[in-house]
Amino acid sequence: MTEQSNDLRTASSIIFDQATKLYPGQAQPALDALNLIVDAGELVCLVGPSGGGKTTALMLVNRLVELSSGDIRLGDKSIGSLDAIALRREIGYVIQQTGLFPHMTIAENIGLVPQILGWDKNKIRNRVHELLELVGLTPTADIAKRYPGQLSGGQQQRVGIARALAANPPVMLMDEPFGALDPITRTHVQDEFLALHHEIGKTTLFVTHDIDEAIKMSGRIAILKPGGKLAQYDTPDAILSRPADDFVEKFVGADRGLKRLSLIQVGSMLADSASATGQASATGQSDPGLAGWPRIQHDASARTALSLLLAAETDGVVVTDGGDSAIGAVTLKDLTSIAGSTV
Numbered sequence: 230m231t232e233q234s235n236d237l238r239t240a241s242s243i244i245f246d247q248a249t250k251l252y253p254g255q256a257q258p259a260l261d262a263l264n265l266i267v268d269a270g271e272l273v274c275l276v277g278p279s280g281g282g283k284t285t286a287l288m289l290v291n292r293l294v295e296l297s298s299g300d301i302r303l304g305d306k307s308i309g310s311l312d313a314i315a316l317r318r319e320i321g322y323v324i325q326q327t328g329l330f331p332h333m334t335i336a337e338n339i340g341l342v343p344q345i346l347g348w349d350k351n352k353i354r355n356r357v358h359e360l361l362e363l364v365g366l367t368p369t370a371d372i373a374k375r376y377p378g379q380l381s382g383g384q385q386q387r388v389g390i391a392r393a394l395a396a397n398p399p400v401m402l403m404d405e406p407f408g409a410l411d412p413i414t415r416t417h418v419q420d421e422f423l424a425l426h427h428e429i430g431k432t433t434l435f436v437t438h439d440i441d442e443a444i445k446m447s448g449r450i451a452i453l454k455p456g457g458k459l460a461q462y463d464t465p466d467a468i469l470s471r472p473a474d475d476f477v478e479k480f481v482g483a484d485r486g487l488k489r490l491s492l493i494q495v496g497s498m499l500a501d502s503a504s505a506t507g508q509a510s511a512t513g514q515s516d517p518g519l520a521g522w523p524r525i526q527h528d529a530s531a532r533t534a535l536s537l538l539l540a541a542e543t544d545g546v547v548v549t550d551g552g553d554s555a556i557g558a559v560t561l562k563d564l565t566s567i568a569g570s571t572v
């Protein structure tokens with residue numbers, strides 16, 4: 230482990246306490262008495278329709294916008310009690326447009342905050358290398374010497390994340406960070422960021438208008454509705470299976486049953502399906518009734534199982550362990566009872 234990794238500061242919770250923002254000249258608050266606790270190390274997605282107050286909520290945390298009333302705390306420190314510039318150094322901020330300086334090299338962009346903090350040149354160089362590696366860019370290539378315009382959109386976004394992490398902030402704010410990427414790059418960068426989050430555990434508030442991205446990325450989702458009111462704050466599974474009101478139900482979409490299937494691994498359904506179907510001992514090849522059923526690994530999603538089964542026109546799938554031995558079966562009835570329970 231490098232010196233910098235040992236140096237990681239502990240994550241800090243973010244607490245919105247009746248946080249309200251009324252912009253001058255506006256009749257309605259952009260954010261209305263928001264109460265929300267993001268636990269230390271947690272990744273929470275903030276979603277909602279355009280104008281719901283998502284960006285305002287983020288900019289209140291780093292004081293690019295000031296609260297009208299209420300409070301926001303990082304751990305036990307009220308942000309109002311801190312110097313705004315010092316506060317921003319405690320917070321990594323990633324935005325859709327990356328905010329990279331076009332006339333500075335990638336190394337200079339990433340090293341900017343450490344330089345302002347007065348780190349010596351060697352320490353900055355090591356940190357830049359470490360961060361490029363961390364975000365999946367090979368530091369030995371000439372990437373550090375290139376300018377942002379010489380990188381792809383996905384690479385620029387990775388650099389934006391590296392720069393936000395440069396001074397080991399305990400908190401990350403991310404505003405539609407992957408919104409400008411094409412779908413394939415976006416999926417890659419999402420996967421990489423999730424792995425990175427598990428590795429470094431920064432408290433992260435992540436804004437997206439895309440409910441599918443939120444379901445994939447977060448342990449809990451906060452849904453804001455017009456007027457900046459919190460509609461629901463819960464796990465993806467709870468939001469999909471028990472939307473708090475009509476607004477949330479409409480926002481998550483008519484296919485929430487299918488979305489819920491994508492959260493569930495088929496292996497975790499085996500105990501339930503055994504009692505539901507009486508096929509606990511299903512072993513695929515040895516049971517002629519199941520011989521024609523497609524086989525699926527236990528860690529695949531229930532949604533993938535449904536697709537397989539529909540394509541094969543069978544009544545179920547055989548679930549296998551890592552070594553392709555059958556460990557049970559899941560039927561169409563099992564799958565539709567999960568998807569259907571939310572419709």
Ligand SMILES: Nc1ncnc2c1ncn2[C@@H]1O[C@H](COP(=O)(O)OP(=O)(O)OP(=O)(O)O)[C@@H](O)[C@H]1O
Nearest residue numbers: 252253255259278279280281282283284285286438
């Ligand atoms: N500087 C400002 N002055 C006045 N009103 C503002 C200002 N910034 C934002 N608003 C208003 O506050 C409300 C919330 O805006 P905000 O940008 O926080 O929403 P959002 O959920 O992030 O929207 P989007 O998804 O479109 O980015 C909107 O009605 C917006 O018009």
